[in-house]
Amino acid sequence: MLYLLFTAGARRYALAAGSVVEVVPLLRLDPLPGAPPSVRGLFSYRGIPVAAVDVSVLSGGGEAPERMSTRIVIVSYSEAGGAIRLVGLLATSVTETVARSGKHEAPSRLNLPDAPWIESAFVVGDEVVPCVRVEAFLPVEIRALVDARSERPG
Numbered sequence: 001m002l003y004l005l006f007t008a009g010a011r012r013y014a015l016a017a018g019s020v021v022e023v024v025p026l027l028r029l030d031p032l033p034g035a036p037p038s039v040r041g042l043f044s045y046r047g048i049p050v051a052a053v054d055v056s057v058l059s060g061g062g063e064a065p066e067r068m069s070t071r072i073v074i075v076s077y078s079e080a081g082g083a084i085r086l087v088g089l090l091a092t093s094v095t096e097t098v099a100r101s102g103k104h105e106a107p108s109r110l111n112l113p114d115a116p117w118i119e120s121a122f123v124v125g126d127e128v129v130p131c132v133r134v135e136a137f138l139p140v141e142i143r144a145l146v147d148a149r150s151e152r153p154g
Contacts, residue, residue: 003098005129006073006091008054009061013091014098014122014131021074021086023094026066027052040064040090045074052088055132058117064090077135087134098124 003014004023029041029052038057042049052072056064064070072088079085100122110130112118119133 001100003100003131004073004094005096005098005124006055006071006089007093008056008064008091009059011059011061012093012124012127012129013055013059013118014124014129015073015075015089015134016131017097019075019077019134021076024072024074026070026090027072043072043088045086045088048086050074050086050088052090054090056090058115064092067092069093075134079135085135089132098129 002017004017004020005012005014007013024045027043029043031041032039032051035041035051038054040052040054040057040063043052044050054064056062069092071091071094073091073094074086074088076084076086110118110120117132117136118130119136120131121128122131123129
């Protein structure tokens with residue numbers, strides 16, 4: 001399986017590349033009143049309002065810096081009813097991929113109640129890299145407010 005590596009706060013994370021729709025530069029974000037601190041706002045992606053979730057905030061590292069290297073990784077996932085939902089992940093250093101295959105390179109499963117968006121981890125070089133679960137980034141209350149459903153853009 002192929003993973004996209006990115007940085008949030010002081011550490012790197014991995015994201016299954018199959019869920020990535022597109023990586024775009026930091027776009028203008030319109031604040032979403034009442035949203036949790038990790039939801040930095042909404043942006044328009046091909047005419048669809050999409051929530052931008054700051055992974056740095058979720059990881060306890062403060063807000064992602066607004067630099068030229070800051071990107072929004074647009075990802076999709078399926079909801080229980082089959083609808084495809086989009087969410088944007090704010091991250092830095094979105095420049096590397098890593099392939100994992102075979103039972104010795106498979107991610108180890110994790111169950112972290114305070115960080116449900118981390119589902120597993122694997123080793124890259126001498127670093128343990130947590131893998132993220134896309135569908136756990138957007139809180140249920142925000143999903144209800146932001147109905148960003150779409151056919152997966154291609």
